[in-house]
Structure formats: structure tokens, C-alpha cells
Amino acid sequence: MLYLGENHIVEENQPAVIASDMIPLIALAGQPNMGKSTLFNLLTGLNQHVGNWPGKTVERRDGHFTLNGRTVRLVDLPGTYSLTANSPEEVIAREFILSERPAVTIAVVSAANLERSLYLVAEMAALDAPMIVALNMLDVADQEGIVVDVAALEAELGLPVLPIIASKAVGVRKLLDVVDGVIDGTILTHPQSPRIRDDHVDVLSAIEELVAAYVPAGYPVDWVSLKILEGDSDITGRMQAALPADTWKAVHNILARHDDAFLAVASARYEWIGRIIQRVISHPKVGQIGWTERIDRWATHPIWGLVLLASILGFVFWVVFSISAPVQQWLDGVAIAALADWTAGALSSAPVWLRGAVIDGFIGGVGSVITFLPVLVIFFAAFAILEDVGYMARAAYVMDNFMHVMGLHGKSFLPLFLGFGCNVPAIMGTRVIDSWPARLLTILIAPLVPCTARMAVVAFIAPAFFGRKAFWVTWGIVLMSLFILVLLGALLNRTVFKGQRSSFIMEIPLYHVPNARTIGLLVWQRTISFIKKAGTSILAISxxxxxxxxxxxxxxxxxxxxxxxxxxxxxxxxxxxxxxxxxxxxxxxxxxxxxxxxxxxxxxxxxxxxxxxxxxxxxxxxxxxxxxxxxxxxxxxxxxxxxxxxxxxxxxxxxxxxxxxxxxxxxxxxxxxxxxxxxxx
Amino acid sequence: MQLNNNEMILSEVKAGDDVVIRSFCGGVRMNHRLASLGFTPGARLRMVQNFMHGPLIVFVRGTRVALGRGEAARIIVNRG
Structure with a gap:
């Protein structure tokens, strides 16, 4: 395998021999909204498994695929903006690269947003691990009039850079060939990384000297020192425990004198990126107003944005109830009834209690789950489309003001929205919220979002008593439930949570055309996870x-x-x-x-x-x-x-x-x- | 918080205006998160949307980022 980049050595002979029983491990890293999941789905398809990282409620996606005749394992690292410990995601991503030592890490960056996406690459380069860059979203960059000089970018980064359009499967073949080459050792990477600013060079080397002897194996000393200087809570805590008391005191004294060091480090990264950007990016068309800006004049407007959100919500409910209700009735009245009849026939000679247990207990429970699925699948699909298009960030944005009543911010709205379909994914969806108190509060109020199952009960009973007024009774009950939700949220916030707040800092991604594969897999995974989590407990209780x-x-x-x-x-x-x-x-x-x-x-x-x-x-x-x-x-x-x-x-x-x-x-x-x-x- | 002549807090910048970040007065965690999204001293910002109440949207290093009002009030900027 030959890779003809300028900055990495190409070796014709394969020096590295990989044991045949060892499956090469590839990691996929990238910031949110860079198309990382699209690439993961494209490579693994249905050969993927969604679980949790050990001991964490962070989603872990693991998959495998065949690369030039051999099976390789692909792990999707959590999407993070940096590798400095702010949340479990960053720690998971960097610990994986440092301790699992993947044969190659693919860093996904966006050509349409190179400046910010290189920040993670700048951090990863310091980890001293084999890495290549997938330059995604060339089509979006093209629309925005951005041209990237790929060869120049390769030279600047010292890494292979492979242009791709993950949503259209363009360029992936070449990307994989390079991945193959790095695994075999025929392509060596020499990542360049930013130097710390001149005024902090001495400080950094002072820390390096102090900690060098105590850095755990596998961790680069300069990286650990940099993280200490940046005030990384995880590394600082671990090194504090590892260092003798007086050495730690010396480190601590240095840190106390340089509490601005973090900004110096971050600024140095952006200065480094800025110089690269100047050399590799050209904007032939400047100042044109993109799609995103035009839509957002409405979608993020404090009044029209809410009107749009309400209309979208209304439309989703209308679709859910008008499409899924007949399917649900058919399943309940025909499919489940037929199954019950058939079972009754098959068990006609069995004892009465067994027949009852199977038909009323087991099939009844299965029926509850199955008849509920169409509603859920449609709701998941609607949610996945809105998510993939990029609308969800806007929904969170326009709801932010309102959520403050409960001491929450816009992001908490997203899981609550999902709760209208089913509370189970809503509880799991609270993972998007960064701070634990805000997440817990959202979990506690989530059951007050009336789910479709409860709406079905109301829709059945209300007409029997209230005739034509049933519609208003239903609406009244929904509004009352939401009113109680806000009341409880505000109350808990002022009492149990003492007005703690996390900061609302959220990227507003560019809109893009939804990707059928991404949406399909998302719906599939959420449905499976619902069946596993809720289905089994519903069955048991039933x-x-x-x-x-x-x-x-x-x-x-x-x-x-x-x-x-x-x-x-x-x-x-x-x-x-x-x-x-x-x-x-x-x-x-x-x-x-x-x-x-x-x-x-x-x-x-x-x-x-x-x-x-x-x-x-x-x-x-x-x-x-x-x-x-x-x-x-x-x-x-x-x-x-x-x-x-x-x-x-x-x-x-x-x-x-x-x-x-x-x-x-x-x-x-x-x-x-x-x-x-x-x-x- | 003492502001010099040319300085103002980000939440008071009008939509369409360009400013340069001077400093932050929030907590360490917030600063880390802001930095990873491109907010560092010296970075140029354009205010995309600010209705003087509720959250706002700024354009920084090629990205639109929504900030809560409280967060924006902890970022000190200079007219660019």
C-alpha cells in the first residue's frame, strides 16, 4: 500500500507483522456535528452494537467491518469539542486512545468548519497516537464557497488528510486504504502539534520536571504536564494522588502563579490553527447569505420560533395519531387477537391456569408492547429527522427562556419533547444535559410529560363521558400535566437543587439534508433499546x-x-x-x-x-x-x-x-x- | 466588575456588531467549555441574534453558538 503524501514516510515493505488472531482496532473521533456518526454507520451498517461505556451512562457504539479482506473493529468515541475533562465524554475519548492504543484513530473534521474542528485534532496530536484525518462535508463547504487545499493541510498537520462526503459515501474507499496502510505500518504519521506560547514555556518544563517520574506508563509526560497546566480536573486529581506531598506542593505553587495558563494553552492552539487556516483555505465567494441564516431568521426568533416549534409538535402528533392509531387497532384487534385464538386452540387440553397465564399474562403483555410500537417508531422517526436536519438545537434555543423558570436551560427541553412519545427514551435522552443536577431534575419531571400510552387511555375514556367536549377535556388534561411539570420543576429547583444552574453553551449546527441511513439506524436502535428495557419489565409486571x-x-x-x-x-x-x-x-x-x-x-x-x-x-x-x-x-x-x-x-x-x-x-x-x-x- | 472605556459585556452587543473577546469572568468549567468552542481572548465574534432578553447567538470561528444570557454576561469584549 502506497500513500503518496509529502510528510509521512512511505515504506514499500511491510515491516509490522500482526498476529492473525488480533483484530485491528480503529477509533473514530470528532466533534459533534462533524458527520462522525454518519461515517460510523456507513462503515459498519447493522454490524454495530450500542451499549454503555463501563460504569458510565455515556453511549458506546462498537462495530466491525471488513477492510481489504480482514475484519477490523471500529469504536465510535463520544463526540467532544476538546479533550480537556469537562464531562465523562472527554475522559472516555482520551483514555480510550491512551490505554486501548487503537491501531489508528480517524479524526473526523468538517471542511465547512475547519477552524473549530481542528481544535480537537490539535489536542489529539499531543497524545502521540497513530492518526489520520477524514475531511468531511466537502459538499457543504462547496455550497458555502470554501475551498480547502488538501495537500497543504497534510503538510501542515503531518497527517494523511482524506477528503470525504460521508453522507454520500464519497471518498471512503481511499480513506480505508490509508487506514489499512497505517494498520500495516506502511504509512507512518508524524503529527505536528501546537507549541505552548513563549511566556509559558518555562512553566511547562518546570511542571514536566516535577511530574516526569510519576506519570503512569503509556501517558506522554508533556501531555500530562500540559493538562495539569490547563487545570484539567481528572489528570490533576490523579497526579495529586500519585505525587509525593512536597512535589505536589511545588506543582501547586506554580499553578497558583499561573491561573491564566489555561487560556494561554487554548489560545496557542487557535493561533496554530489560525496559521494553518490561512495557508489552506480560500473563500472565493464571500458574504453570501446561506440557507441556515435564512431559515434561522424564523426558526430562532423568540416569537416565530415558538410558533414554528408548536406547529412542528402539532404536526408530529397529528401524524403519530392519524397513522399509528389504525395500525395499532389492527394489531390489537386482528394480529394479537388471532395469536390469542391460535394459542387458545393449541393449549385447549392444557390446564386452565396455564392457558390463562399464557394468553392473558404473556400474550397480553406482549400485546401491550407490540401495539405500542407503531406509535413509538413514528415518533422516533420524527424525532430523528428533526435531529438529523439540525432543528433540535433551534428547539432547545427558543425554549431556553421558558426552561429557566425551572432552573433548567434549553437542552432539557429535548428529552422532555421525546417524552410525549414515551417516557423511557426521554429518561435516557437526558444524557444530552451537561450537568448532573440539571439532568436529575429533568429526570424527576419527565414522567409528567403525558406519553402516547396515557393519551390513548384518555382518548378512549373521555368520549364515553364527555362526547363532543372530549377534545377539550383531553387538551385540558395535557395542559394541566404540563403546568404541574413546570410547577414541580420550579419547586424542586428552589428547594432540593437550590437554584444551581449549568451554563447554556450550545452549537447551532448548519442545516443539512437528512440522511436516510442515519435516521433509519437511529430509529432501529431506539426501538430495540425500548423493547429490551421497557419490553422486558412490562412483560414481567404483566x-x-x-x-x-x-x-x-x-x-x-x-x-x-x-x-x-x-x-x-x-x-x-x-x-x-x-x-x-x-x-x-x-x-x-x-x-x-x-x-x-x-x-x-x-x-x-x-x-x-x-x-x-x-x-x-x-x-x-x-x-x-x-x-x-x-x-x-x-x-x-x-x-x-x-x-x-x-x-x-x-x-x-x-x-x-x-x-x-x-x-x-x-x-x-x-x-x-x-x-x-x-x-x- | 470594572469595565474600561472600550469594553462591554457580550450580552449588550447588538445584532450584526463585530467585537473581539477580551476576557472571561466565569468559572473554570465554563471557560474550558467556551474555549473548546472557539471563545478565547482575541477571538473575533459577530453577534448574530440578540433580542436583549433570553439567549443569544454569536458567530465565532466559523460556528454559530447559542449562549445563555447569564453566560454572555460573563464575557467581556472590545469593539472590533
Whole structure:
């Protein structure tokens, strides 16, 4: 393999022999919005696995593909703007390069935004690891009138630079050939990295001398010293622990005299980048107004931006309910019913309890999950398109002001938005929030976003009692839930979180045409992850509910579940709920849409049209209204609880959330019931 | 915070105006995050959007970046 760059040595013979049982490891690094994921998806397709980095709630994407006849492993490092420890992402990215020693790291940069994207390259070059640069988004650069001199960039960086358009799979073949060459050792890279500014050279070498003997193996001494000088919390903490007390004191004294060192280091990087940019970039067309700017005059406007966001939200809901509702009904009425019938036939000679367990417990649970999937898939798709186009940053931006009421900022809006589809991905989606208190607060208020499952319950019961006014009742309940969300957020912020705030600093990326592969994979992964996380817990709880409804005598009215319902009846009676409605609420813990199924069983007929008539004659509108309010505000479902446990890492916050939601649902249930009665409902 | 004649805080810069960053008066974490997005002393900024309330958008080193008002108030700039 020959690579004819100017600054790296080309060796004709293959010196490095790689053991055949060793799969070469490639890392993909880059800042957010540089097309890193697009390249990852392009290379690995469905041969990828999404998980977490060990001990962290940071997404890890691992994949493999065939490179010139051999299998290689590709790890997608978290997208970070720098390698200085501000969040777990930066630490993960650099630790991976330093300790896993990938055979080559591909740094993805954007030709349309070279100045900023080279900042990460400047940091990575100091890690002393084999690296090549993928110069992505040539098409966007072209539209913006930016021309990059690739050969000059290679010479400046001392690294192979491969121009690509990841979204159109252009240039990837050549990129891979160079990757292959670096793995085999036929292409050697000699990364250039910025020097520290003259006024800090002595300081840096003083630190280097002090720490050199204590730097862990595999870490470049100059890099560790630079990070200490920059005030990197992770490295500083680790070196403080490793150094003898008096040596640390000497280091500390130097740092105390140079508290501006961080800016000197960062500025030196940008000066270095600035000189490179001057040599490699030319702007034949200047001053033209791009697409992004034109759209953003509306999309980020404080009033029109909100109008646009509301319209987009409305449109998404309209699509979700008009497309998925019939599919859902078909699945429930035809596919699941057929499966239940077929199973009943197959199990006709089995004991009654087994038949019940399989049909009502197992298939019922599976049905809950499956009939809910179309809604979720459409919602995920809408969300993925908005994300990929670049709109989500605008949504966060226009919502920022409003989110301040709760001490949060714009980014917290994104997971809450996803919560309208399902609370489970909303809880996982809080990962976009940088600070832990803000993330925790968002997790605690997220269950107050009414998900599609709860909306389905409201949409079924409201018309039975309120006829044509059902639409307004539904809207009223949604608005009330969101109002409580804001109230709870503001309250928690002022009490538990004591007004702590993280800073709102967010890139507003250029708009671009959505990429079908990126969107498809995102929807696929989120759906799979929902099935794994929520599906299993929904299934388990639904089996438990069935067992409780069957034992001891095989009759629902004398079952443990019914006894449980009677235990809760006194509380239920405060808001006009009898034992049956109380049981329906309890079973909604498995999955919110179970309310309908449970009521169906309790009222003896499974036909849904019959059920609404039966309900309307059994309860007053005041009871029904209170029931709907409680159903929407009730404790988070099993899937959400599982997600909360995973993301907060403890049961403590999960229990707090359950307690809060229980309290809120009772307070508002009682209030609504009494108000409704007093106005004669 | 003492401002010299020519200095102002970023949140008071009008849309369309060009300024140069002088210094920061936020915390270390905020400074790190700002620097990684291109905000360093000497960097040129253009205010893209500022309605004098709520967040604002600046153009820095080829990127549009949204800043909260509180964050922008901790960045001291010079008229360019």
C-alpha cells in the first residue's frame, strides 16, 4: 500500500507483522456535528452494537467491518469539542486512545468548519497516537464557497488528510486504504502539534520536571504536564494522588502563579490553527447569505420560533395519531387477537391456569408492547429527522427562556419533547444535559410529560363521558400535566437543587439534508433499546398482575388483586374511584395502556365499544374526570422506573419520583373530583 | 466588575456588531467549555441574534453558538 503524501514516510515493505488472531482496532473521533456518526454507520451498517461505556451512562457504539479482506473493529468515541475533562465524554475519548492504543484513530473534521474542528485534532496530536484525518462535508463547504487545499493541510498537520462526503459515501474507499496502510505500518504519521506560547514555556518544563517520574506508563509526560497546566480536573486529581506531598506542593505553587495558563494553552492552539487556516483555505465567494441564516431568521426568533416549534409538535402528533392509531387497532384487534385464538386452540387440553397465564399474562403483555410500537417508531422517526436536519438545537434555543423558570436551560427541553412519545427514551435522552443536577431534575419531571400510552387511555375514556367536549377535556388534561411539570420543576429547583444552574453553551449546527441511513439506524436502535428495557419489565409486571388476578381461586372478584383494590378503595373514594378503577390504576404500573385492558376484564366483556357504555353507566363524569387526571399523573410505568434506575444509578431517586408522582396524582385527583362535583358534573 | 472605556459585556452587543473577546469572568468549567468552542481572548465574534432578553447567538470561528444570557454576561469584549 502506497500513500503518496509529502510528510509521512512511505515504506514499500511491510515491516509490522500482526498476529492473525488480533483484530485491528480503529477509533473514530470528532466533534459533534462533524458527520462522525454518519461515517460510523456507513462503515459498519447493522454490524454495530450500542451499549454503555463501563460504569458510565455515556453511549458506546462498537462495530466491525471488513477492510481489504480482514475484519477490523471500529469504536465510535463520544463526540467532544476538546479533550480537556469537562464531562465523562472527554475522559472516555482520551483514555480510550491512551490505554486501548487503537491501531489508528480517524479524526473526523468538517471542511465547512475547519477552524473549530481542528481544535480537537490539535489536542489529539499531543497524545502521540497513530492518526489520520477524514475531511468531511466537502459538499457543504462547496455550497458555502470554501475551498480547502488538501495537500497543504497534510503538510501542515503531518497527517494523511482524506477528503470525504460521508453522507454520500464519497471518498471512503481511499480513506480505508490509508487506514489499512497505517494498520500495516506502511504509512507512518508524524503529527505536528501546537507549541505552548513563549511566556509559558518555562512553566511547562518546570511542571514536566516535577511530574516526569510519576506519570503512569503509556501517558506522554508533556501531555500530562500540559493538562495539569490547563487545570484539567481528572489528570490533576490523579497526579495529586500519585505525587509525593512536597512535589505536589511545588506543582501547586506554580499553578497558583499561573491561573491564566489555561487560556494561554487554548489560545496557542487557535493561533496554530489560525496559521494553518490561512495557508489552506480560500473563500472565493464571500458574504453570501446561506440557507441556515435564512431559515434561522424564523426558526430562532423568540416569537416565530415558538410558533414554528408548536406547529412542528402539532404536526408530529397529528401524524403519530392519524397513522399509528389504525395500525395499532389492527394489531390489537386482528394480529394479537388471532395469536390469542391460535394459542387458545393449541393449549385447549392444557390446564386452565396455564392457558390463562399464557394468553392473558404473556400474550397480553406482549400485546401491550407490540401495539405500542407503531406509535413509538413514528415518533422516533420524527424525532430523528428533526435531529438529523439540525432543528433540535433551534428547539432547545427558543425554549431556553421558558426552561429557566425551572432552573433548567434549553437542552432539557429535548428529552422532555421525546417524552410525549414515551417516557423511557426521554429518561435516557437526558444524557444530552451537561450537568448532573440539571439532568436529575429533568429526570424527576419527565414522567409528567403525558406519553402516547396515557393519551390513548384518555382518548378512549373521555368520549364515553364527555362526547363532543372530549377534545377539550383531553387538551385540558395535557395542559394541566404540563403546568404541574413546570410547577414541580420550579419547586424542586428552589428547594432540593437550590437554584444551581449549568451554563447554556450550545452549537447551532448548519442545516443539512437528512440522511436516510442515519435516521433509519437511529430509529432501529431506539426501538430495540425500548423493547429490551421497557419490553422486558412490562412483560414481567404483566405476568405478576395476571398471577395476582388469578390466585387464589381463579376468579378475579375474589383474587388478591381485587383484595388489593379494596385496600386502596378508601383512598380512591376521596376522588370518586371504586375498587375497580383503583385496580386499573395499579395495573397501569406495568404499562399505562393496561388500564383499558384491566377495565375490560373487570367489566366482563372484552369488546371495547361495550366497555365505554358500561363505564358511562357505572360512573359519574366527575369520577371519570378525576380518574383520567390520576391516570395521567400516576406513578411512572415499569419501563420508566427501570430507565430511571439505570440512569440515576440508584433506587433512591426512583423511589422519590414514585412518591412524588403518587402524591401529585392524589392531590390533583381529589381537587379535580371535588371541583367537578361542585359544578354539577 | 470594572469595565474600561472600550469594553462591554457580550450580552449588550447588538445584532450584526463585530467585537473581539477580551476576557472571561466565569468559572473554570465554563471557560474550558467556551474555549473548546472557539471563545478565547482575541477571538473575533459577530453577534448574530440578540433580542436583549433570553439567549443569544454569536458567530465565532466559523460556528454559530447559542449562549445563555447569564453566560454572555460573563464575557467581556472590545469593539472590533
Amino acid at each position: 405476568m405478576v398482575v395476571w398471577v395476582l388476578s388469578y390466585l387464589p381461586g381463579g376468579d378475579l372478584n375474589s383474587s388478591y388483586l381485587s383484595r388489593l383494590g379494596h385496600v386502596f378503595e378508601p383512598i380512591g373514594s376521596w376522588m370518586g374511584l371504586d375498587w375497580r378503577l383503583s385496580i386499573a390504576l395499579l395495573t397501569s404500573f406495568a404499562a399505562k395502556e393496561n388500564i383499558i385492558a384491566t377495565l375490560g376484564v373487570l367489566f366482563g366483556g372484552t369488546a371495547e365499544s361495550g366497555l365505554s357504555v358500561a363505564l358511562a353507566s357505572a360512573y359519574s363524569p366527575a369520577s371519570a374526570l378525576a380518574f383520567l387526571v390520576v391516570a395521567v399523573l400516576f406513578i411512572p410505568c415499569a419501563g420508566t422506573v427501570a430507565a430511571m434506575r439505570q440512569e440515576t444509578g440508584s433506587w433512591r431517586w426512583v423511589l422519590i419520583s414514585i412518591g412524588l408522582m403518587l402524591l401529585i396524582s392524589i392531590i390533583f385527583g381529589v381537587m379535580v373530583f371535588h371541583i367537578a362535583r361542585s359544578i354539577g358534573l
